Amino acid sequence: MPRYETYDVLEENQPAALISREARRLDVRQFDRNSRLFASIRLFLRSVEVVDNELLDRDVLPDDFGAVLDAYHSTLQRCRLLTYGQQVRAAVTTLGDPDLAARVHESLRYLIVAEYQDINPAQEQLFRLLTGPDTELCVIGDDQVIYQWRGSDITNIVTFTDRYAPVATFSITTNRRSRPEIVKTADSFAKSIPDRLDKAMEPTRPRDGTAPRVVVWADDKQAEAGWVMDLVLDLHDDGVPFRYIGILVRSRASYGRLLEQFNSFDVPVQIGGSTDLFDQPEAIDLCKTYCWLSGIEWREP
Numbered sequence: 001m002p003r004y005e006t007y008d009v010l011e012e013n014q015p016a017a018l019i020s021r022e023a024r025r026l027d028v029r030q031f032d033r034n035s036r037l038f039a040s041i042r043l044f045l046r047s048v049e050v051v052d053n054e055l056l057d058r059d060v061l062p063d064d065f066g067a068v069l070d071a072y073h074s075t076l077q078r079c080r081l082l083t084y085g086q087q088v089r090a091a092v093t094t095l096g097d098p099d100l101a102a103r104v105h106e107s108l109r110y111l112i113v114a115e116y117q118d119i120n121p122a123q124e125q126l127f128r129l130l131t132g133p134d135t136e137l138c139v140i141g142d143d144q145v146i147y148q149w150r151g152s153d154i155t156n157i158v159t160f161t162d163r164y165a166p167v168a169t170f171s172i173t174t175n176r177r178s179r180p181e182i183v184k185t186a187d188s189f190a191k192s193i194p195d196r197l198d199k200a201m202e203p204t205r206p207r208d209g210t211a212p213r214v215v216v217w218a219d220d221k222q223a224e225a226g227w228v229m230d231l232v233l234d235l236h237d238d239g240v241p242f243r244y245i246g247i248l249v250r251s252r253a254s255y256g257r258l259l260e261q262f263n264s265f266d267v268p269v270q271i272g273g274s275t276d277l278f279d280q281p282e283a284i285d286l287c288k289t290y291c292w293l294s295g296i297e298w299r300e301p
Contacts, residue, residue: 004090007080015048015083016041019072026071030064036299044068052085053120055092088122095129105132116141117157124156137164142197158195175201185215225257229265242268 019028019041032040047065050056058066076082095101111130116139131137141157161167175183180203187201218224232245249255255271262269291298
């Protein structure tokens with residue numbers, strides 16, 4: 001779209017930095033009951049993502065949020081900036097022009113979409129508008145949805161054959177990554193998922209009797225973390241060094257309880273990925289010290 005050719009696209013953390021700089025003018029603190037700046041920014045940006053991902057109209061938004069959103073959009077326009085969500089929304093709006101859509105369809109013959117199960121309504125609308133009468137649309141995906149927090153909808157892939165008929169379907173049912181025990185467990189669990197694609201996985205790797213699998217049900221996160229801690233200590237007592245033990249977690253939100261357990265038993269831990277560094281006790285103590293030295297009032301993040 002020529003009107004946006006001189007715009008820059010903001011990376012993931014840049015919108016928050018921009019809003020923190022313009023926070024007073026945008027009056028963004030109103031969205032947190034304790035007027036915490038970054039808590040307000042997080043809440044506001046999550047709401048902005050919903051607006052873009054769901055293609056919500058301005059007139060359905062609450063007045064207070066809508067006013068700040070208008071000011072935010074004006075700031076982006078003035079600075080000639082776009083977010084990813086705005087890119088998609090702008091493309092959907094522009095492709096609503098029949099003449100422009102026809103020009104796009106003239107040259108677009110093949111459209112391939114990977115991880116189709118994770119697309120949101122705005123992206124689905126974009127793909128539909130890009131698919132012309134002579135365009136071959138190919139989507140690849142499964143029923144493992146992990147981006148529901150940003151609006152992904154599993155029904156997009158489940159109902160694809162109905163919405164884009166006629167459709168040729170190809171299933172990949174051979175698993176070359178995991179051992180038979182894991183494939184069997186995962187396949188059994190997948191059958192319990194409602195409204196899923198009908199598919200069964202077949203293992204190809206050899207069976208390994210030295211890698212047992214254990215399924216545990218816990219009443220809450222505390223009990224789950226306690227069970228994991230007991231297992232780690234048992235393995236260590238059997239001669240397994242701590243450095244040989246790895247734990248995969250659902251998300252960084254799972255770190256808290258586990259770290260409490262590890263700290264209680266003096267188990268050394270090295271965390272991979274995003275760790276919420278500034279939420280750690282040592283970082284908070286350091287920040288409080290700097291605030292005290294600078295004469296600035298400390299506020300909980």
